[in-house]
Amino acid sequence: MCTKEQLLRELEGKGVVTPEWRDVVASVDRAHFIPEVFEGHDRRTEPERWKRAVYSDVPLVTQVNDGIPVEDGGFRLSTSSSSMPSVMLEMLDLLDVREGRRVLEIGTGTGYHAAWLCHRLGDANVTSVEIDAAVLSTAVGNLAKAGYHPATVLGNGRDGHRRGAPYDRVISTCTMREVPQAWLEQCPDGRVVTPWGSSFFGGSFATLDVVDGTAHGSFSGDPAFMWDRTQRAGAGRVRDFYRGEEGQKSTTDVEPQNVIQDDPAFFTALSLTDAWYRWCEAEDSSGEATLWFVTDDGSSWAAVEYAPGRAAYEVEQYGPRALWDEVLVAFLRWHELGKPERSRFGLTVDGDGQRVWLDTPQNVVGPS
Numbered sequence: 589m590c591t592k593e594q595l596l597r598e599l600e601g602k603g604v605v606t607p608e609w610r611d612v613v614a615s616v617d618r619a620h621f622i623p624e625v626f627e628g629h630d631r632r633t634e635p636e637r638w639k640r641a642v643y644s645d646v647p648l649v650t651q652v653n654d655g656i657p658v659e660d661g662g663f664r665l666s667t668s669s670s671s672m673p674s675v676m677l678e679m680l681d682l683l684d685v686r687e688g689r690r691v692l693e694i695g696t697g698t699g700y701h702a703a704w705l706c707h708r709l710g711d712a713n714v715t716s717v718e719i720d721a722a723v724l725s726t727a728v729g730n731l732a733k734a735g736y737h738p739a740t741v742l743g744n745g746r747d748g749h750r751r752g753a754p755y756d757r758v759i760s761t762c763t764m765r766e767v768p769q770a771w772l773e774q775c776p777d778g779r780v781v782t783p784w785g786s787s788f789f790g791g792s793f794a795t796l797d798v799v800d801g802t803a804h805g806s807f808s809g810d811p812a813f814m815w816d817r818t819q820r821a822g823a824g825r826v827r828d829f830y831r832g833e834e835g836q837k838s839t840t841d842v843e844p845q846n847v848i849q850d851d852p853a854f855f856t857a858l859s860l861t862d863a864w865y866r867w868c869e870a871e872d873s874s875g876e877a878t879l880w881f882v883t884d885d886g887s888s889w890a891a892v893e894y895a896p897g898r899a900a901y902e903v904e905q906y907g908p909r910a911l912w913d914e915v916l917v918a919f920l921r922w923h924e925l926g927k928p929e930r931s932r933f934g935l936t937v938d939g940d941g942q943r944v945w946l947d948t949p950q951n952v953v954g955p956s
């Protein structure tokens with residue numbers, strides 16, 4: 589029989605439960621926060637299978653396509669979820685939460701993460717903002733069922749929630765393109781943790797310390813959160829943007845998978861903010877693959893054909909933008925800089941906006 593103790597044991601086995609969070613994980617039952625039916629699981633017909641998913645260290649998608657019904661075969665974009673518990677613990681560790689601190693959470697989702705905060709800090713110290721009215725209403729019900737009553741707000745998390753300010757901590761559970769000024773105004777001397785990036789690469793946590801309204805911070809982790817709903821990156825399947833058009837053909841000697849490794853992709857995302865990529869492996873066992881790049885608006889794409897053992901790869905680029913050329917410019921610049929790891933970059937946010945730097949705040953490298 590699957591129980592909440594099982595989730596605790598799995599997380600302890602991974603070594604991610606610190607003494608401060610152990611009682612929280614042990615006490616807050618994830619089952620209160622997960623719908624009876626979600627993504628192929630139905631508690632009424634297969635209760636044990638449902639519980640196995642709920643008490644596992646996996647993210648659980650609870651809404652797709654903003655709750656708008658998906659036609660048969662339509663693309664399913666995950667738009668709300670209960671985050672992966674080990675990733676929640678990783679973020680909370682970065683947040684450095686202590687008793688008595690006031691926390692603003694962006695992205696209430698199911699309410700499970702807000703419940704963890706309430707259990708540790710008390711309802712009065714937690715404010716959670718969600719942009720989707722239906723998601724928020726369900727979360728408020730889930731939280732009440734579990735015995736928690738934080739301040740919950742329907743709104744765009746980028747605006748924070750002025751009425752509850754000041755906060756000691758801001759934590760976002762959706763990916764941001766920039767750290768909003770409102771957070772710094774409402775948390776002028778504290779810490780902000782958010783998944784951060786642009787369409788090309790959004791897989792970093794930004795952890796910023798705010799002093800007198802100016803924030804400095806670093807990048808870490810490997811998060812895969814959904815986007816801030818008001819600034820999503822493009823997504824979809826190849827057939828959603830490629831309709832057999834012919835593009836400009838050329839070749840490249842750069843092995844395509846090298847440009848999408850975390851460190852160069854992080855750097856490329858500073859200049860190429862409005863395009864995403866997809867690596868599609870051939871279905872036979874040839875080891876061949878196509879790396880697609882697509883602008884968020886779908887007007888330009890590039891495809892690079894990878895085949896093992898080749899010295900040159902075929903490139904095709906279509907539309908007003910030459911996307912592979914843009915990727916190469918950033919990739920070569922990253923080489924010129926000595927192939928810096930992501931941990932060497934930092935972020936400053938102040939009244940003039942946000943700047944990414946390499947090694948020292950004076951050496952600004954993005955956005956460019």
Ligand SMILES: C[S@@+](CC[C@H](N)C(=O)[O-])C[C@H]1O[C@@H](n2cnc3c(N)ncnc32)[C@H](O)[C@@H]1O
Nearest residue numbers: 668670695697698701718719744745761816817
């Ligand atoms: C990964 S889910 C949240 C997981 C949640 N913390 C939990 O434990 O269940 C991300 C949530 O952020 C919400 N969201 C997206 N953009 C937002 C925005 N600009 N402001 C507030 N909420 C937003 C989504 O609707 C979604 O519910």
